[in-house]
Amino acid sequence: MKQLIVLISLLGWGLVAQTQMNNLVNVGANQSKDFCRIYPNPTKGNFQIEMPLKGTGVVNILVHNPIGETIQQTSFNIGMQESFRQSLTAPEQAGIYLVEIRYNTQRQVIKLIVQ
Numbered sequence: 001m002k003q004l005i006v007l008i009s010l011l012g013w014g015l016v017a018q019t020q021m022n023n024l025v026n027v028g029a030n031q032s033k034d035f036c037r038i039y040p041n042p043t044k045g046n047f048q049i050e051m052p053l054k055g056t057g058v059v060n061i062l063v064h065n066p067i068g069e070t071i072q073q074t075s076f077n078i079g080m081q082e083s084f085r086q087s088l089t090a091p092e093q094a095g096i097y098l099v100e101i102r103y104n105t106q107r108q109v110i111k112l113i114v115q
Contacts, residue, residue, distance in 0.1 A: 034108050036084075036101050042113035043090050049101060050085045059084055060102040063112070066095060078103075090114045 036051030049061060056078055063072035071091060078084060084103075090112065091097060097112045 034110070035103075035106055036108055036110075038099060038110050038112060041110075042115050044115050045090055046087050047090055047112065048085060048087050049099070050083065051101070051103065052083050053078060053081055053103070055104075056080060057104040058102075059086075060100075061086070061088065062100040062102075063088075063091065064098040064100065065091070066097070071097075 036049060039048055039050070041047065051059075059076045059078055061072075061074045061076075062070050065071050072088075074086075074088065076084070076086065091114055094114050097114060099110045099112045101108050101110070
């Protein structure tokens, strides 16, 4: 299993996550090319994750704090359905978090702002 090392740069709104394999991933709020979205973002409490699905599988959602520690982890077994929507509780402390969504071979990291 790959270990995730998170380097944070507060240059504007950008954050960069770096894996041990030195693959850089730009982390945006909600970019159109991404396979899922989070809203509302920024949030003061609960937030929704929504994405289209192709077949069955497992959706894993991990929330990382600014130093890269996993502070929440949730998994959902998905049957034959066309979309996935789930409400989650945001961390209590205000700040910037990284929400990692994994579905089969897809992976996306989205910046979540908690006010």
